[in-house]
Each structure stands twice: as C-alpha cells, then as structure tokens.
Amino acid sequence: MTRTSQEVRLLNRPIGRPDSSTWEITESAIPPLGDGQVLIGVQHVSIDPAMRGWLNDVRSYVPPVQVGEVMRAQGVGTVLESRTDDLGVGESVTGMFGVTDLAVTDPSTVTRIDTSIADGPTWLGALGMPGMTAYFGLLDVGRLTPGDTVVVSAAAGAVGSMVGQIAKAHGARTIGIAGGPEKCAWLVDELGFDAAVDYKNERVLASLRKLAPEGVDIYFDNVGGETLDAALANLRRGARVVVCGAISTYNETSLPPGPSRYMSLLVFRASMTGFVVFDYEDRYDEAQRAIATWLEEGAVSARTHVAEGGVAGFPQALDMLFDGRNTGKLVLEIARRPY
Amino acid sequence: MTRTSQEVRLLNRPIGRPDSSTWEITESAIPPLGDGQVLIGVQHVSIDPAMRGWLNDVRSYVPPVQVGEVMRAQGVGTVLESRTDDLGVGESVTGMFGVTDLAVTDPSTVTRIDTSIADGPTWLGALGMPGMTAYFGLLDVGRLTPGDTVVVSAAAGAVGSMVGQIAKAHGARTIGIAGGPEKCAWLVDELGFDAAVDYKNERVLASLRKLAPEGVDIYFDNVGGETLDAALANLRRGARVVVCGAISTYNETSLPPGPSRYMSLLVFRASMTGFVVFDYEDRYDEAQRAIATWLEEGAVSARTHVAEGGVAGFPQALDMLFDGRNTGKLVLEIARRPY
Structure with missing residues (x-):
C-alpha cells in the first residue's frame, strides 16, 4: 500500500x-x-x-x-x-x-x-519554543530581578503570556500590552498580570506612564513599531529592552522606520538586546523542568x-x-x- | 574697581x-x-x-x-x-x-x-569628558576585547579620535567613519586607524562590508541616522553597539526615524547600550592616568x-x-x- x-x-x-x-x-x-x-x-x-x-x-x-x-x-x-x-x-x-x-x-x-x-x-x-523564548529572554537576556517592573507586548500570545507569568513567579510586577478588552481581562483575571494596556483603545505611552510612574525595568518586545517607542519613553534607569520579535512590522513591504526614541537608551543608561532561542538549546531541560513545576503548582497556566x-x-x-x-x-x- | x-x-x-x-x-x-x-x-x-x-x-x-x-x-x-x-x-x-x-x-x-x-x-x-567618554564607552559599555573589530563614527571628532586610538592601544582593529578625504587620511596616517570610510563620498554600508567582511564587534555611535543603520547591517554575532551620541539628528525639528535595522540585534545576538559619562565620575582618575601614559608614550595623540x-x-x-x-x-x- x-x-x-x-x-x-x-x-x-x-x-x-x-x-x-x-x-x-x-x-x-x-x-x-x-x-x-x-x-x-x-x-x-x-x-x-x-x-x-x-x-x-x-x-x-x-x-x-x-x-x-x-x-x-x-x-x-x-x-x-x-x-x-x-x-x-x-x-x-x-x-x-x-x-x-x-x-x-x-x-x-x-x-x-x-x-x-x-x-x-x-x-x-509553554514547554516548547515559546516557553523557552520567554524563559531565557526574561531571565538571561533581561536579567530579571525580583521587584522589577516588567512590561511585555503581545502579552496574550504564546511567548508574552509566558513572560508575564514567569516574571510574576519571580516576584516581578507585570504589565501586559494586548489588543482588546477580552485579552486584557484574561491577562489580569486568569494569568495574574498586575495590569494590562489595551493598545487598540488606549495610548500606550500614556498608560504605561500612569501604570509605571517609576519606569520600566524590563520591556520584552514582541511587536516593534509604536509600542516599542512607547516603552522606550518609559524606561527606568538601567532598563533592559529584550528584542524578541516585531510582529507589527513583519508584513511590511519595505523596511519600516525603527524606534525613534532609541536615544532613551542613553538617557536611561539602558540596553536593547536581541537573542535567538536556539542558542539556549543545551539548557532547554532546565527551562522545561522549571516550567513543568510551575504548571503543576498552578503558578503558570x-x-x-x-x-x-x-x-x-x-x-x-x-x-x-x-x-x-x-x-x-x-x-x-x-x-x-x-x- | x-x-x-x-x-x-x-x-x-x-x-x-x-x-x-x-x-x-x-x-x-x-x-x-x-x-x-x-x-x-x-x-x-x-x-x-x-x-x-x-x-x-x-x-x-x-x-x-x-x-x-x-x-x-x-x-x-x-x-x-x-x-x-x-x-x-x-x-x-x-x-x-x-x-x-x-x-x-x-x-x-x-x-x-x-x-x-x-x-x-x-x-x-583627551583628558577631559571626551577622553572619559571614549574610555568608559569602549572598555566598560563596549567590553572591548583584543582582536575585536571596532568601528567608530565622527571618528575625527573629540570622542571618536580617542575611541579609535584607545581601541588600537588594546589590540583592536579600528575603522573610522568621517567626512572628507582629509579627515580620513589623518585617521589612518596620523592616528594609526587601520582604515577609514569617507561618508561624504562612499556608501558606508557597502564600505563596511568590504572592510569588515566578518562583521563588526563594537560600533561606537556618535552620529545616529543612516550611519547607525549601516553599522547595524554589518554586525558580527555578539556585537555591542555603544550609543554615545547622534549628532546627525540633534538639529532636527521633529523626532527623526530610528534605526530601521534594529532587528539586526536579534539576528546577530547583539546589544545596543546607552551611557552617560558622568556615571563614571569616581573612576575618572583611572582613565586619566591611563590616557596620560598613552599620551606620553605616543600611543595616543x-x-x-x-x-x-x-x-x-x-x-x-x-x-x-x-x-x-x-x-x-x-x-x-x-x-x-x-x-
């Protein structure tokens, strides 16, 4: 046959x-x-x-x-x-x-x-590439410290939802940026984010200023575009911007403008770092064990x-x-x- | 009186x-x-x-x-x-x-x-803010390693000329970007840069590709704009972009577009970090002693x-x-x- x-x-x-x-x-x-x-x-x-x-x-x-x-x-x-x-x-x-x-x-x-x-x-x-991406991006690239204020875009997506929950499990304050009231409610009510910004109905720059008046320690970027600029305008001194993706620009037919506010990196003595999860292949076990434990304990859903x-x-x-x-x-x- | x-x-x-x-x-x-x-x-x-x-x-x-x-x-x-x-x-x-x-x-x-x-x-x-800026930007922010390929813009300026010479004194390969043949000749003939790119008469992106086919380890940016994008397109894996200034944009009346190619940070697992020299005030002595010694030895002019x-x-x-x-x-x- x-x-x-x-x-x-x-x-x-x-x-x-x-x-x-x-x-x-x-x-x-x-x-x-x-x-x-x-x-x-x-x-x-x-x-x-x-x-x-x-x-x-x-x-x-x-x-x-x-x-x-x-x-x-x-x-x-x-x-x-x-x-x-x-x-x-x-x-x-x-x-x-x-x-x-x-x-x-x-x-x-x-x-x-x-x-x-x-x-x-x-x-x-959670136990695949998106989970690995969230884990190493946040802990290794972002150097998460308990007490940090962490902002993540595309927060209701595969990577973003894990970033917020892993940050929370480490004692961070977490703010998710997502599109629409349903997703935002899910982030706060179900996943335990401290706050959510609905980019379709709010001005992200102003909302972040209100939600994080002391500034953002880690911005985990999955979207690029205006949202990245809004985060750059709201950094705290020594902030880390983790460059994971730029979904808002992937279908552009020409190279879109980059973040106008990148000079915020100087003002805030901040860094913006790109990474590729495949580089962490020999440590996937570590991340999977940690995430599996959080899943079992209910700390991560x-x-x-x-x-x-x-x-x-x-x-x-x-x-x-x-x-x-x-x-x-x-x-x-x-x-x-x-x- | x-x-x-x-x-x-x-x-x-x-x-x-x-x-x-x-x-x-x-x-x-x-x-x-x-x-x-x-x-x-x-x-x-x-x-x-x-x-x-x-x-x-x-x-x-x-x-x-x-x-x-x-x-x-x-x-x-x-x-x-x-x-x-x-x-x-x-x-x-x-x-x-x-x-x-x-x-x-x-x-x-x-x-x-x-x-x-x-x-x-x-x-x-050399012994003032520009020298301090070059020293700490290159060694601390840029984490210079002997053998690195270092590119600096505004290379004939106060900071840039020091960056290239300090990099050279540490065993790096140095490429300066400057405007006009006289400045470029000065960089190579007098200051010992390995190569210079004349941004007024060359396409910086293509010239860097030719001069650093393996990519750039440190790009020390004093100018922003297109030159920054040209460097981002030519990074080596693990590169460090040091954000020191953006003189090409300082007189713009509206916020100019940022670096379109910032997603190169992801492809090359690179970072872009801003700094302010005043943060290093308690280490100026160290830098001044080092630079004074190089001046005396003729390693830096x-x-x-x-x-x-x-x-x-x-x-x-x-x-x-x-x-x-x-x-x-x-x-x-x-x-x-x-x-």
Missing part, C-alpha cells in the same frame, strides 16, 4: 502579507522507510510569528524556506513506523516536521515528549488556541496570528486523534 | 539649528567674592555636541539650560582671586564655568589640572582645534561643530594668555 502525505509548500515568496498565492497544498508518496528512519504522524503544528521571517530571501538566523519546499514548522505527533532502535512505534515526539500530516525523518532531529506532564499542544507552547482545518487550514491559521485573533498559543490541528 | 564678565546667555530656545536669535552676549558686574569663593579667569571652553541637547526643554540626563542663563560649558582657566584655603591664586583648574571669561564659583565644583602633563585644551579633550573670537565667538564655534569643520577636539579660546 502506498501512503501519501499532504503538505503545505511555499509557492511564491509573499510581498507583504501572505495570501492564497503564497501557498500550494500538495500530496506526496511516502517512500518506504530507509534504515534508521521513522515515520511520524503529525497531530499539531505550531503557528509562529517567526514563520513570516522564514519566507523572506534574506540572511537571518536560519536560512529562508525555499520556494517549492514544505513550509517549516514545529510539530507534535506519534511514531507510526520505525526502522531504528532509538524510537519505538507509539512514542510521542516533537520536531521540525513541517506543515504536513506525515513526515519521514531521522531520530536525531526528533525529541520525545512526556504527555503525562502536558498534552501535545502545550509541548509546542498554559492556554492553547487550536485552529482547525488540517494541513489545508494552515494559510487561515497564519492569518489568524497576524490578525491577533488567537489568545494563548496558536496551534493547527492536523489530525483529530493520535494516528 | 568693578570687574565685569562677558558671557553667552540663552535668549531663545532654538527650533532646529541654533542661529543668531538663539544667543545673547551680555556683560555682568562681578560681585565681591564671598567667603569660600574663587574667581576663575577662563582661558578655553569646550564646544561639545551634547550642548545642543541642553537647549531643549525636555527631561534628559541633565536639566536643560534655562532661557536667560549663561550657556553651560566646561572650561579651563586660572584662579584669579581666592577666599578659600582650598585653591590658591594662579592654580590651573577645570569646571563647568559656562561660556564666560570670568566665573565666580565654589571650589567644590572645580578640579585642579596638571599642566605639566598636558595643556589646558587637552584637559578638555591629542589634537585640538582652537576656534578664536573669545566669548562672542561661541555661536560660530558651535556652528563649526555641527558642520563638522573641526578635526580633533574643538575648543573656543576665551583669553589669548593666562590671566
């Missing part, structure tokens, strides 16, 4: 926001497994802001996805077939399987996940936003992310139940 | 570039000295880019100069009269005397200088550009600075000889 996979491939590099002309849904025959290979049935794939950057043909921290290639994506799934002793059929795993329902791969690119600790989508969120539609639902799911229609970690369900 | 001082006062806050309507030259009667006071005869005042910032009515690292006040400036001079045991007549001193020829002040705001080590203007340059015209020459001297017509540290001569 020949099995076929369904996958999303890059058809045309988008100019501006990806649309229907960007993607192609294809089917491919799955070849018989070679020695040492495994076949993964993918259950969920992670939908991430970073995906937009991978579509541009520019030098960055990872090579771009090439036209014709399966779209890069982290996934969780189950080993369906194995021709290696390293991984057995039925094991739950995560890896960069791409936007596909079936992936043939080498076990060295695959990591086991313990689904007794958390379900698959949480391994793509992981919310997943599951988009449906299988492989073919990918373009819509990505659109949802850029519209900010998700609350919590956005994943795309590929298969309703384990293979 | 009543003595009068001549001084420059702020008449109107400038919008954009200061001009003749900005300043007023006044004469004031010098009152008899009070107990504990000294009268300083000012010989040279320092002309600094930071002066432009002091004219804006905004919160910054120092309060703005108020309309009607004597323009703030560092000076060197001689004690003419003394009613304190702390300072004797004839001693050479430096302090924030303002743009004036005679200043009545308290000895606690005055520092003795040793003119056997260097002349007065050098105490405003201090060039002073002396503008003439006395107190009334201040507006023209400041203009010269913003036109980049100085090479080396710009000072205004107030008195031809010691009082």
